[in-house]
Amino acid sequence: MSTGSDPPSPGLSPTDGDSGFISYDGDSLDPSTSSLASSVRNYRYENGRTYHAYKEGVYGMPNDEMEQERLAESHPESRVVGIDLSPIQPEYVPPNLEFFVDDAEDPWEYHQQFELIHARMMGGAFRDWPAFVTNAFANTRPGGYLELQDIDGLACDDDTFSADPPSCLLAEWWLNVCRAFDAGGRKMDAAAGHAERMRSAGFVDVKETIIKWPINNRWPRTERDKEIGMWSMVNTLDALEALTIAPFTRSLGWTQEAVQALLTGVRKDVRDEKIHAYWKIRVIHGRRPDE
Template sequence: MAELFQVTTDPEIEPDDVHYHDSDSAYNDSLESESYRTSITSSVLNYKYHAYREGEYALPNDEEEQDRMDLLHHTYSLILDGEIHIAPIKNAQRVLIIGTGTGIWAVHFADPIQPKWVPPNCQFEIDDFESEWPYAHHFDYIHGRELAGSIHDFPRLCKQAFAHLRPAPYTKQVVSLVQEASAKFGKSMDNLDTWPAAMKEAGYTDVVCKIVKAPSSPWAKDPKQKEIGRFFQAHQVHSVPAYTNVLLSKILGWSKTEIDILNMHVLRESKNLEVHQYGKLYLIYGRKPL
């Protein structure tokens, strides 16, 4: 079927990297060097027990221990019916594994085909996971296994992991809920893509639909997009409760407390420049023929 109207979409918005510190970038560059990725020197690891921060870990790391850990990995795989984790997460782009052991879990997560070589998207680093983490970016998933007996301060580790996790997309949840409620209310907010066809069917000619991407906070690199983001960020303080207070309470039956908590998370998320969210503005017009 041929399209009866013109649809154009803005290109992807390039995120700004100015909020990353130069020192962090230099550190990350050094971690990405070929020599760092491909070798773990004997000056750091001994054959029997850990030499890095010696005394911090009570178990050995010799060949027998590595065999035990690989066997345990297979045992966990049997317990979990072939899965390597149970977290309800899909399409994770950045993953941090603490206490990686032999690295077999990391390799299998990075490439489910389980190759014998280290996948290019898997990088090993030698560090103490109870020290301050040097990462400037956030992770979609942080995984640890067999950590009992190797942690001094578990509450601190939990807080550090929490600080380095990418926030759950509360804004996406609100959009989905508002769309659901508006549809039940009989005035859907999720049908803008059908409007050009409806205008064409009504008799309009030269129907044009231009989709403009507008960042919801000042995360974009382009100065104009950044300015737009600042205004949208300020706008959300009023728009989020305006959309949710009635639709979620009267249509979906949410309590005021539940709505207030969700709104708080959305507004907090809008201040996080690591979250590259944008809205799509549909600009649609047509001409009535003579």
């Protein structure tokens, strides 16, 4: 683990030849990602139970509600609380899991402290990160942990991609995403300051790990990085429009037509094996001191 410079990632280097993983060409989102998207998301139904479809058969246990409840019953001592601004939670959940429609930036009014508070991919969501971390500290039991996982932008270890100044439409898109969210008062690239925010709030033993997610699966060298790249590409292509339409039209004054024109080029860049970009992910955790 590191608290400063990025650790080396020798697996993230370009390779030539056929990787054996699915890769794509073309301009449109569909059908170029349809087969991969279905393999990642769909489940296999067998004998009244559902199983994973991606790498079918590797894991022999079901992934359905019955199995989730079995796992929850195996850990009855744990209680999990999830919050979201939208009422999108499933109707049936394990008995020790609760969902609340709430805003994590509002005052926290829980009747107990937590052993673990976890927030993931909340870049662009909060106006006041120090206040959130302070609230988390107050609601963490002594000896408990806060963990934050978030994107810290696009990066590259060679000269095939530059984020600023932007070297391609993908880089231009991300630069404008950050500008749009900044204009709305909710920084997209706040993750770089999380470790210091946690220390300032009172957390100790703060550790930070940098993880690299290749933007696609066409250039990484190792099988593990190729697989991460496959998932990353699907996730990025799915998220492009959601991350762009409202921020660009509301905060930057773009027309919807201009946004769609940009995204057409960005999708090409995401699939481009000559662009060795990756998402820089920061994972930070800290402990509330024992009292």
